[in-house]
Amino acid sequence: xxxxxxxxxxxxxxxxxxxxxxxxxxxxxxxxxxxxxxxxxxxxxxxxxxxxxxxxxxxxxxxxxxxxxxxxxxxxxxxxxxxxxxxxxxxxxxxxxxxxxxxxxxxxxxxxxxxxxxxxxxxxxxxxxxxxxxxxxxxxxxxxxxxxx
Numbered sequence: 001x002x003x004x005x006x007x008x009x010x011x012x013x014x015x016x017x018x019x020x021x022x023x024x025x026x027x028x029x030x031x032x033x034x035x036x037x038x039x040x041x042x043x044x045x046x047x048x049x050x051x052x053x054x055x056x057x058x059x060x061x062x063x064x065x066x067x068x069x070x071x072x073x074x075x076x077x078x079x080x081x082x083x084x085x086x087x088x089x090x091x092x093x094x095x096x097x098x099x100x101x102x103x104x105x106x107x108x109x110x111x112x113x114x115x116x117x118x119x120x121x122x123x124x125x126x127x128x129x130x131x132x133x134x135x136x137x138x139x140x141x142x143x144x145x146x147x148x149x
Contacts, residue, residue, distance in 0.1 A: 035059035
């Protein structure tokens, strides 16, 4: 399953290799930066598919079963100015696998697997974060991949 997910990530990343989005998101857990789809797409411009896949594997931040943590999110505007939007009601989290995320960005990794997703050591945990401010005309999205330690 990891290979399929990473292959999809690599394909998706190469499909987006047309420059930095107008607005972008950066995320971190306990001060450790998460490497998102956009960041990985930068590897694809001069790297082989194997190098991109290796980069994706290395970029996965490990999280322990039963861990609880806050996801810090920063919004980067077109000029590069960074604004902390952690906990903003304009953020939407779309976790998969054994991760749950509350509206304020507080996340929990399940202790044990449920019937739909494994939560064993090494299992991938995809997370999509979306920022949408309709009144300001701002939208940004980034996809991240963590793994169970």
